[in-house]
Amino acid sequence: MTVFADNANSVTAPILENEEIAKNTMRVRVLVPDMAAKVVPGQFFMIRNPSGNDPLIGRAFALYDACPHKGWLDLVYIVKGKLTTSIAPLAPRAELAIWGPLGNGFPPAKTEHLIMVAGGIGQTPFLTLAREALGNQSFGAEPRTSGYARRVSFCYGVRNASYLAGLDQFREAGCELHIASEDGSQPDGSTGRAERVTDTLSRLLDADDSEKRIVCCGPEPMMEAVAEIAHLRGVPCQISLETPMACGIGICFTCVAKIGCAEDWDYKRTCVEGPVFDAEQVIWD
Ligand SMILES: Cc1cc2nc3c(=O)[nH]c(=O)nc-3n(C[C@H](O)[C@H](O)[C@H](O)COP(=O)(O)OP(=O)(O)OC[C@H]3O[C@@H](n4cnc5c(N)ncnc54)[C@H](O)[C@@H]3O)c2cc1C
Ligand code: FES
Incomplete structure (x- = not known):
């Protein structure tokens, strides 16, 4: 689109x-x-x-x-x-x-359990998405549908706890929070298990057999790993790419990403054909 x-x-x-x-x-x-x-x-x-x-x-x-x-x-x-x-x-x-x-934004697609996976500053798109999905706020000139998820989990990976931003807002939005820090540091100052957000995601998927959808934003290697996990488990997944951009309005083609279409692939402009793409279509190289 x-x-x-x-x-x-x-x-x-x-x-x-x-x-x-x-x-x-x-x-x-x-x-x-x-x-x-x-x-x-x-x-x-x-x-x-x-x-x-x-x-x-x-x-x-x-x-x-x-x-x-x-x-x-x-x-x-x-x-x-x-x-x-x-x-x-x-x-x-x-x-x-x-x-x-x-850009296009995330589709308001109905699901039992929406799992948002963020790496670092990749958390930014998810606060409003959580509120909309749980029916707490509507967005858009002609307000989009809201209340399309029964449960929202937020897997938030950071280098260490000092980088965690907006936790109270995500809690107030109704998200279940799952923090992963690479050094094990926790928001309350304690030290827990050091892990990557992909480990947290895998554990969450193991523990829940309800119908799910994953949305993801963060560093590219992390998004590729999440796309692979989603593919192997047959869970629909959308990725928000953060390709560097110059104009943002479709003119300069600095933002292209390789996106699969039919039996081939094409360069798509992330600013007007994204930034959200189906993870199955993104070609990571
Ligand atoms: C759709 C989309 C959404 C985004 N959302 C967010 C968001 O919500 N929050 C956010 O923080 N970012 C976001 N970004 C990323 C953000 O646009 C970029 O990080 C942007 O480049 C920052 O601008 P800047 O001028 O501060 O950094 P730039 O000067 O453009 O620097 C960008 C990169 O180059 C490196 N760099 C800069 N100067 C040097 C140097 N002299 N030598 C070596 N390396 C250098 C920086 O470390 C950095 O990694 C988003 C990007 C996209 C495409
Ligand atoms: S940023 Fe110029 S075409 Fe996308």
Whole structure:
């Protein structure tokens, strides 16, 4: 499915909040009523810092939270490169250039048990998805169906517990939380089993024979491993790719990924034909 960017707006919007919520991890709230009213879980926005020209092109960030009623939306970002370093010190009333919502988002597909698997900052698309799936919030200009999952589990893998962001919000959304840290550190300061999120996922799948669907976002090797687990167990799985992007609106072709179609494959633009793809179609090389 190609999602044309005709539905996107481009504005320079005021920042309402910009605060650290975990190690090196910021949550920025911007006032963008038109965008907050139509975004759906899994869509993303392109951001620029309007007070400079470096970087000249925008960067993509997934929707983290939205309040259509109050007109704001939240993005969560790791401070790592040019754009994120330049916006991390911005105070309320400073502005961001933002265009979106972009991309297809996750389908609101009915399931008994929705399992969300995130690696690091790949957690961002899942807060709104959990709320929608459990029927606690609706999204979209013409509100999409909600309440399509009976149970939502969130498998969240991080290097160590200091990187865990938004746990209380995920709990309040009604998710069952399953934390995996590579050093065994836990959110309460204790030390538990050191493991990868794929181990956590496998254990969860072993323990539940109800009908399931997996959604996944994070580093590419982790998504490939999750896709393989889902394939071997015959569980439907959608992956949200984080391919670097330049325009976000389908023009430049910097964002292409190899996607299987019929008996062959083709390059698909992640910004307008994704970022969410069926895991069975993604060609990992
Ligand atoms: C659909 C989509 C959704 C996304 N959602 C999110 C999200 O919700 N949150 C989030 O944090 N990210 C998200 N990303 C990723 C984000 O867009 C990129 O990480 C973006 O490049 C960050 O911008 P930046 O200018 O700060 O980093 P960039 O300057 O673009 O740096 C990107 C990478 O290059 C490396 N790098 C930068 N400078 C150097 C250097 N001098 N030498 C060597 N390496 C260097 C950085 O370490 C980093 O790995 C998403 C991407 C996509 C496509
Ligand atoms: S980012 Fe330009 S075509 Fe996708």
